Amino acid sequence: xxxxxxxxxxxxxxxxxxxxxxxxxxxxxxxxxxxxxxxxxxxxxxxxxxxxxxxxxxxxxxxxxxxxxxxxxxxxxxxxxxxxxxxxxxxxxxxxxxxxxxxxxxxxxxxxxxxxxxxxxxxxxxxxxxxxxxxxxxxxxxxxxxxxxxxxxxxxxxxxxxxxxxxxxxxxxxxxxxxxxxxxxxxxxxxxxxxxxxxxxxxxxxxxxxxxxxxxxxxxxxxxxxxxxxxxxxxxxxxxxxxxxxxxxxxxxxxxxxxxxxxxxxxxxxxxxxxxxxxxxxxxxxxxxxxxxxxxxxxxxxxxxxxxxxxxxxxxxxxxxxxxxxxxxxxxxxxxxxxxxxxxxxxxxxxx
Numbered sequence: 603x604x605x606x607x608x609x610x611x612x613x614x615x616x617x618x619x620x621x622x623x624x625x626x627x628x629x630x631x632x633x634x635x636x637x638x639x640x641x642x643x644x645x646x647x648x649x650x651x652x653x654x655x656x657x658x659x660x661x662x663x664x665x666x667x668x669x670x671x672x673x674x675x676x677x678x679x680x681x682x683x684x685x686x687x688x689x690x691x692x693x694x695x696x697x698x699x700x701x702x703x704x705x706x707x708x709x710x711x712x713x714x715x716x717x718x719x720x721x722x723x724x725x726x727x728x729x730x731x732x733x734x735x736x737x738x739x740x741x742x743x744x745x746x747x748x749x750x751x752x753x754x755x756x757x758x759x760x761x762x763x764x765x766x767x768x769x770x771x772x773x774x775x776x777x778x779x780x781x782x783x784x785x786x787x788x789x790x791x792x793x794x795x796x797x798x799x800x801x802x803x804x805x806x807x808x809x810x811x812x813x814x815x816x817x818x819x820x821x822x823x824x825x826x827x828x829x830x831x832x833x834x835x836x837x838x839x840x841x842x843x844x845x846x847x848x849x850x851x852x853x854x855x856x857x858x859x860x861x862x863x864x865x866x867x868x869x870x871x872x873x874x875x876x877x878x879x880x881x882x883x884x885x886x887x888x889x890x891x892x893x894x895x896x897x898x899x900x901x902x903x904x905x906x907x908x909x910x911x912x913x914x915x916x917x918x919x920x921x922x923x924x925x926x927x928x929x930x931x932x933x934x935x936x937x938x939x940x941x942x943x944x945x946x947x948x949x950x951x952x953x954x
Contacts, residue, residue, distance in 0.1 A: 621667040633659040664695040709802040716808030738789035745834035754782040776840035781833040787813035839932040849891040850916040858906030877918040888916035
């Protein structure tokens with residue numbers, strides 16, 4: 603009849619946490635009947651039951667447990683007079699769909715983000731409430747503890763007396779910040795997999811490719827300690843090469859034509875590069891900071907949009923070459939042997 607799942611909300615009386623209610627029926631009237639049945643038996647709202655195949659009429663509600671009945675009443679009132687096939691009430695966490703037949707399955711790709719996606723407080727509630735996320739971060743911290751280095755989690759959760767709202771520079775370092783990003787990506791991948799969400803393809807943006815390749819292999823939970831140990835080794839391989847001899851930087855450029863951008867880059871040979879081509883409307887410049895700042899002034903004056911990125915290295919350019927060679931040496935001695943790919947493992951698409 604329905605699938606009902608509850609995420610634990612912490613201490614008794616706490617308002618934290620979200621209940622998920624999923625209902626499906628062949629048509630509108632069938633869905634209304636199921637809603638009426640639940641409203642007549644409120645004790646059943648938070649009882650788990652088996653899922654049924656997706657049908658033409660569908661309702662999903664994500665809300666705090668104590669608000670679920672009120673949201674269900676809102677959904678019923680809107681469903682009764684719904685004249686279109688879709689209705690989304692995001693602020694209420696209500697999603698309705700009506701089709702003559704169940705929607706055709708769609709393929710899903712997971713994109714793992716790269717450097718710059720980290721921020722203070724990241725995943726704090728998930729860390730507190732979900733063992734899967736907590737296990738990944740605790741295991742990564744333990745790997746750094748074993749070699750006497752500061753814990754990566756301190757970069758997002760802070761230490762006593764530290765301003766938790768201001769991101770420390772180390773949050774974007776290769777020693778801890780980048781490895782933290784990879785571990786968090788794997789934690790979220792395991793979490794959504796636990797919820798039954800599967801990917802048909804995997805791709806990683808920049809350092810997110812580390813997470814994409816690891817995610818494509820079987821048994822991440824069993825290999826968590828080995829993976830985090832290797833992430834720590836990769837972080838240690840970068841120690842001593844954070845600051846380039848000549849200041850470098852990166853910036854995202856939007857709403858600016860590619861030919862114009864290439865012409866500006868050509869004025870700074872071997873000092874400025876188009877490092878990433880994210881989409882038709884955004885590229886990333888990287889290079890020596892003086893050349894980058896001059897280019898940004900020119901782009902803004904011509905009507906483009908520039909957003910400086912919080913990095914001190916010109917990733918994905920020849921200026922990163924010597925450091926890339928040092929990291930390549932680490933890869934050649936990597937002790938972590940990839941597990942055999944599952945028969946149903948999603949393919950990984952490289953940004954190259």
